[in-house]
Amino acid sequence: MSLMSYLGAIGAAQREAMDADERVIIIGEDVEANVYGTTGGGKSRADKGDFLQMYGRDRIRNTPISEEAIVGFAAGAAMTGLRPIVDLSYSSFLYMAMDQFVNQVAKNRYMFGGQASMPVVFRSAMFYGLNTGAHHSDRPYPMFMNVPGLKIIAPSSPSDAKGLLRYAIDSDDPVLTFEACLLWGSKEEVSDEEYRIPFGKARIAREGTDVTVVAISSSVPEAVAAADAMAAEGVSVEVIDPRTLVPMDTRAILESVSKTGRLVVAEPAHRTCGAAGEISAIVSEEIFDALKAPIIRVTAPDMQIPFSPALEKQMYPNRITIADAIRKVAGLR
Amino acid sequence: MAAPTKDQMLEMQRRMLRIRYFDERASKMVKRGHIPGTVHTSIGQEAQVVGATMALRDEDYMTGNHRSHGHPIGKGSPLGPLMAELVGKATGVCKGKGGSLHLADFSVGSLGESGIVGSSIPIAAGAALSASVLKKSHVSLAFFGDGAANQGVLYESINMAGVWKLPVIFLCENNQYALSTPAHTVTSGVIADRAAGFGIFGVRVENGQDVLEVFNAVSEAAARARAGEGPSLIEVVTYRFNEHSEGLRIGTDYRDPEEREQWLKRDPIVLFRNYLIAEGHFTAEALDALEAEVLAEVDEAVRFTDESPYPEPETAFADLYTDKEEQFA
Numbered sequence A: 001m002s003l004m005s006y007l008g009a010i011g012a013a014q015r016e017a018m019d020a021d022e023r024v025i026i027i028g029e030d031v032e033a034n035v036y037g038t039t040g041g042g043k044s045r046a047d048k049g050d051f052l053q054m055y056g057r058d059r060i061r062n063t064p065i066s067e068e069a070i071v072g073f074a075a076g077a078a079m080t081g082l083r084p085i086v087d088l089s090y091s092s093f094l095y096m097a098m099d100q101f102v103n104q105v106a107k108n109r110y111m112f113g114g115q116a117s118m119p120v121v122f123r124s125a126m127f128y129g130l131n132t133g134a135h136h137s138d139r140p141y142p143m144f145m146n147v148p149g150l151k152i153i154a155p156s157s158p159s160d161a162k163g164l165l166r167y168a169i170d171s172d173d174p175v176l177t178f179e180a181c182l183l184w185g186s187k188e189e190v191s192d193e194e195y196r197i198p199f200g201k202a203r204i205a206r207e208g209t210d211v212t213v214v215a216i217s218s219s220v221p222e223a224v225a226a227a228d229a230m231a232a233e234g235v236s237v238e239v240i241d242p243r244t245l246v247p248m249d250t251r252a253i254l255e256s257v258s259k260t261g262r263l264v265v266a267e268p269a270h271r272t273c274g275a276a277g278e279i280s281a282i283v284s285e286e287i288f289d290a291l292k293a294p295i296i297r298v299t300a301p302d303m304q305i306p307f308s309p310a311l312e313k314q315m316y317p318n319r320i321t322i323a324d325a326i327r328k329v330a331g332l333r
Numbered sequence B: 001m002a003a004p005t006k007d008q009m010l011e012m013q014r015r016m017l018r019i020r021y022f023d024e025r026a027s028k029m030v031k032r033g034h035i036p037g038t039v040h041t042s043i044g045q046e047a048q049v050v051g052a053t054m055a056l057r058d059e060d061y062m063t064g065n066h067r068s069h070g071h072p073i074g075k076g077s078p079l080g081p082l083m084a085e086l087v088g089k090a091t092g093v094c095k096g097k098g099g100s101l102h103l104a105d106f107s108v109g110s111l112g113e114s115g116i117v118g119s120s121i122p123i124a125a126g127a128a129l130s131a132s133v134l135k136k137s138h139v140s141l142a143f144f145g146d147g148a149a150n151q152g153v154l155y156e157s158i159n160m161a162g163v164w165k166l167p168v169i170f171l172c173e174n175n176q177y178a179l180s181t182p183a184h185t186v187t188s189g190v191i192a193d194r195a196a197g198f199g200i201f202g203v204r205v206e207n208g209q210d211v212l213e214v215f216n217a218v219s220e221a222a223a224r225a226r227a228g229e230g231p232s233l234i235e236v237v238t239y240r241f242n243e244h245s246e247g248l249r250i251g252t253d254y255r256d257p258e259e260r261e262q263w264l265k266r267d268p269i270v271l272f273r274n275y276l277i278a279e280g281h282f283t284a285e286a287l288d289a290l291e292a293e294v295l296a297e298v299d300e301a302v303r304f305t306d307e308s309p310y311p312e313p314e315t316a317f318a319d320l321y322t323d324k325e326e327q328f329a
């Protein structure tokens, strides 16, 4: 075990995968100079762990600013023997390549009757909560959940980031991983061994019996903090992190809500057609009778993200808004 | 560059005939309702297609567009599963999931046609990236139209393939119209000349009705690609004899009927047949026999299609992901 940051864990998974399989390559803007911190060892090119030194320009592909071509090249490469990891840096830049994601990456295997496999991982980070303004603050994973053929993951801890990314690279299907920039610096003890976390298996971040909170991405640590606060008020809260949104571990969610009868869903994406809406619908459809109170969603509002810290702070779920929702669903307010 | 052998020339004529007869039959089947939806034929453009595909090796990669049957046929894909796909049968090359617009036959390097104009171009370039990183000798070719030549992704792709010196050929089928829109009204400058701005090789094949001219241009580009000299942009001037798609009726006369008459006189299959006879490569009888043989092949493809079952409804729910468990987790 070593103390590892979320970002360090991603770098470790990438290094392990690059070492394990020659077909794994990294494609992206500014990956040579390790600008985003997952393709290097230290501060300088000469440092041990610099990906360019270790793997060379053939496998570390520094690109022009051409997201549509980057995504399309990676798809074509994945269909013909490579296993690319694409670093798209900010999640907002995925929109530049929407046609490639929706019409090629997601559809090719299906349209061609299973002839294509698409072993490619698209990494991007959601920079919300950091006063970057509307163009860089997006949390667009629900849009992509709406596209059959993609797998969507959103790790919330360093251990999950490492294990899920490693599994994603091994997957023969296209995976989009949405990292939360707010979590980049979070640290925990992470195994130095190679390990993989299979998709479709939720993590119970905290066990409890009165209320279930399903939380996504940076809402997970906030939900855990809210659960701690609620314990002091005598409410036992179970926090579930689905970790992978497609496929979604609906069984774990249904089991928990069957037990508690009360559900809060917290996520940093917009409210309309979000993952929280989807999870709420599944629970209502499947186990309506188990519910003791209406489900509550805690999400970002359907509003663009403002720049000023004074304005942005209030936009995402936090321990206070989640705790309020827990009180309400528990009938304490 | 070696001149094509007699065998190769016969194969060129065979593949051009396959496209012609296949597309003529498909056109009828659309009009009779045997093929659901529509198809876009390559009739009139056979030399442009086959000159390119015959310049590639069997294992080389290729992507295409909505004018989609000629490309896999030109690459050597058998006709039965292609026709069955057009009708939506279980034996279709894509099991009935793709249809005319999304034909693909990975066994001959056909990585997929595309219903979205321009969208498959970077896929071909990505296949060239594989060849480059994995040190394989494959070349990859992207077919696209004059309409697609105005999509931004083409230029992102040319640029990135250019800096990485990828073995990819960008082949513009300039049939002078994008649906109803004359290319010259929406295209600034000459498409092939755009290559110069990216420092890659560019050439305009003025007589795209001559299969050998196209073959030579693409052969040279493929040789350069295999030698590590990077991508080429080839613009081939040609003409589609049919309407944009079969059964389509456009209110306005966007093409001058006289212009079409002139182009019909430059039928690539007739031109090549005459050439093969005039040069003494083959007799008229031998070429007649070839035509009858290909016609029978198309009949056989239709028979295969007719005798094939439709896919079971539940197969609509397979082939999205490689693993079933996760799909329904």
Ligand SMILES: Cc1ncc(C[n+]2csc(CCOP(=O)(O)OP(=O)(O)O)c2C)c(N)n1
Binding pocket: B066, B067, B115, B116, B117, B118, B144, B145, B146, B147, B148, B149, B173, B175, B177, B178, B179, B244
């Ligand atoms: C992105 C996109 N825009 C528009 C269309 C509609 N459309 C289909 S084919 C076509 C014309 C394409 O012209 P060109 O690329 O020259 O190919 P051609 O049909 O002439 O072979 C158009 C406008 C489409 N399928 N995709």
Ligand SMILES: [Mg+2]
Binding pocket: B145, B146, B147, B173, B174, B175, B176, B177, B178, B179
């Ligand atoms: Mg055209």
